[in-house]
Amino acid sequence: MPTTASAAPAASASGPRQAHGLGDVTASDTTLRRFLHGLPGVDTVGLEARAASLGTRSIKTTAKAYALDLAISMVDLTTLEGADTPGKVRALGAKAVHPDPTDPATPSAAAVCVYPDMVPAAREAVAGSGVKVASVATAFPAGRASRAVKLADVREAVAAGADEVDMVIDRGAFLAGHYLKVYEEIVAVRETCGDAARLKVIFETGELSTYDNIRRASWLGMLAGADFIKTSTGKVAVNATPANTLLMLQAVRDFRAQTGVQVGVKPAGGIRTAKDAVKFLVLVNETAGGDWLDNHWFRFGASSLLNDLLMQRQKLATGRYSGPDYVTVD
Known part of the structure; x- marks a missing residue:
């Protein structure tokens, strides 16, 4: 069965508290720029073809049942609206704890x-x-505020x-090449x-324009101590896609291979x-790989x-679909 949100495998990124062995690349704006622009360029056609190919994989009945439960256990059930009220949030929290009150075997979010x-x-x-409580911060979603x-x-x-903070990066600073500031x-x-x-760092991939920028932002976030790297706020036209998530998964895989530090991924x-x-x-x-098939390392912002x-x-x-009143409308 899927693990719960309280599970905490031994290896985790903990920001500056855990050395990743790449401190020299963040010594100055020059060294950081040299490192980020020295990362391999992204083959756009190859990346998108790979993402599309993996999307055609067939999942059989037993595996599908496991996958559905695993996905439920990975959901960050989210409400980020100006009209949010304590009552709405309490209802959402109750749903996260017991997503299907008629079936106690259903995992919590x-x-x-x-x-x-x-x-x-x-x-x-x-x-x-x-169930954890995550909070957006750093002037979400635009990030336009002083430090x-x-x-x-x-x-x-x-x-x-x-328990968790989802921050947004300063996309303007990043796109202007002010990597050390970010x-x-x-x-x-x-x-x-x-x-x-734990810290989730949101890149707003739809505003970063290129896959090369998404790769650079991924490494920048991990170097700075992100526990998770996250695609987007959900507030722009282009949010999580198979291709940008695949690219970020490659980044966390390669980062762990190089540093020994595991970082999570959250498409949103x-x-x-x-x-x-x-x-x-x-x-x-x-x-x-399978080490990331756990809600300590992979989440859906939804x-x-x-x-x-x-x-x-x-x-x-x-064997049949329920009526429209089977689930709550959040």
């Missing part, structure tokens, strides 16, 4: 992801369950009890999280069906995905 001011309500809802404001955002989330900001956020919260935005989720799990298995996973799980168990 990995986490509930909310804005910092909603963290207390989320913690109340998931108390004692093992002092961003770090205050992180401190608020951690003080409220967030690196130092991630390091500062990682230090602010301390031992209290646009993954709405169980069929899509299973395709992403195939990407994980075939690219990074709001609607869980409902389709539950309906497909019920269809597999009973």
Whole structure:
């Protein structure tokens, strides 16, 4: 069975607290630029063809049942709207703990992801369950604020009890080539999280323009101490795709091979069906390997995905689809 969100394999990235042996490349803007631009260029045609090919893999009944449960256990059930209320967040937390109240064998989701001011309500809802509370921070989703404001955002989330922080990078600084500025900001956020919260670093891949930039951002985030690298906020036109997720999976695989440090991956935005989720799990298995098939190392950032996973799980168990009232509308 899939592991729960409380599982914590021994090897994990912990920012500056865990040496990765590549400190010399972050000594200056010049050395960091040289390193990032020295990474192998991405073969766009090859990357997209590989992602498309893996998406055609057939999953048989027994494996599909396992994959559906695994995907459910990897969902960061998310609400990031201006109209969020404590009641809505508590309802979402209850759903994360018991996604299908009619079937206690259904795994819990990995986490509930909310804005910092909603963290207390989320913690109340998931108390004692093992479901984590994740909070976006650093002036999400645009990231257009001073470092002092961003770090205050992180401190608020951690003080409220967030187990995980999802930060956004300064895409403007990255695209202007100010890599050291972006690196130092991630390091500062990682230090602010301390031992209290794991850090997910969001690149907003749809705004980075090229696969080469996504590869560079992946390595930059990992060098700075990300526990997870995450595709997107879900607030732009292009979010998680099989190709950009495949590229990030290659990056975490290669980073561990070079440094011994394992980093997680979180595709977010646009993954709405169980069929899509299973395709992403195939990407994980075939690219990074089975060590990442665990919700400590792979997550789905989603709001609607869980409902389709539950309906497909019920269809597999009973041979028929439920009516529209089988799942809640979040």
